[in-house]
Amino acid sequence: MATKTAASGIKARDGRSTREAILEAASRLIHVHGYNHTSLDDVLRESGVGKGNFYYHFKSKEELGYAILDQAIASFLAETLEPCFSDPGRRPLAQIRCFFDRVHEIQREQNCVGGCAFGNLAAELSDVHEGFRTRLAVVFSAWHERLTQALHEAHRRGDLHDGCRPEAVAHFLVASLEGAILLTKLTKDISVMEQCVTEMNRYLSLYELGA
Amino acid sequence: MATKTAASGIKARDGRSTREAILEAASRLIHVHGYNHTSLDDVLRESGVGKGNFYYHFKSKEELGYAILDQAIASFLAETLEPCFSDPGRRPLAQIRCFFDRVHEIQREQNCVGGCAFGNLAAELSDVHEGFRTRLAVVFSAWHERLTQALHEAHRRGDLHDGCRPEAVAHFLVASLEGAILLTKLTKDISVMEQCVTEMNRYLSLYELGA
DNA sequence: AGGTATGTACCGACTGGTTGGTACAAATGG
């Protein structure tokens, strides 16, 4: 018996999955309760990992925060942003509208709870923790850049009015989406999100040529 | 000497001003550090008030939070919102644009630090503290209502396109402003706010008649 | 093969400091 490893009892953790269990529990808790208000003990209880073990895998709570953030950034870029903007079947402006819908859908899926993890952390930490502020600025900058790129591409194709300033429009779109998510989370009313997406589409049509 | 009262030494507090000193220090600290991450001891140190004294004036930290929020709501409505929207020298849409400028100015004044106190608290607490969520919903609802009212008034005057749905537009404007403030606070770049205000004005002009 | 050393993964008790909140006596003032 017991051929080789402990062969998966009720826990079955090896180095790799322990780190992932911590990451999973922590990002879930921090998304809802914030960074400061999520204690290590909460994370440990939720993930079933002991304290000494935690400090074997992470050197501090701050480093855990960075790890979660880096993971969330990668997953946002790869699983939410890119799928919309690399769809070759849509023209750039349609890609942007598709992204609005995706954000709307996510808020509906999570029942208006949690909001945007990046927006929450930005509100909580940008003024008190420069390390987090910088990392958060990176996500928003990547997001902004993807929108700017799509707008430039639309202009190149002749879909966009000349009066459109892509960088300003992109900033406004990011801001509007973040604000809409926040307002939806506060009111717990998904129709707020719907209305905002409708108005964002109208705003975009302001610059659109040959619809 | 010492005629009657302590005659204003370095402290000079009576019942009224102690409460106000606590309120002032707490709202300043909470605006930047958030509710959970501002400790009573911080507030006490900053205001020079003793602990027993604090608990004479407030029955808990939670009640202090409510008091601060109520005070901030009243001051926002009276000193920021109303002045813009009760100006009889401007037409409703101009009042709205004036409000955009006011928000922009405030962010510039506070050097992109602090963001919106209500937005910050909404992000921090809407999912974990129903009491705060409800109170915060009240401010945003009042704000939303004031915008809706101005839009209806504009429509009555014939300044507004028929296709404009005031409630949806108002939600979008609130969301955009909140998002713009958040993004400005994160990037620490006031030009983000400028760009957003410019685009909001363009958006508004979508519905405007006879400019 | 058998003993020893090494690196990885893990645990739970403990520490020093902070938290929100209480007890209570002293001062203040009409």
Add this chain to the structure above:
DNA sequence: CCATTTGTACCAACCAGTCGGTACATACCT
């Protein structure tokens, strides 16, 4: 003199982080 107002000492719970120790697989030495 009695209400209000205040300062100080204190508490239990909680916080991030440390410590000593265990379990076990692999590598190394003779």
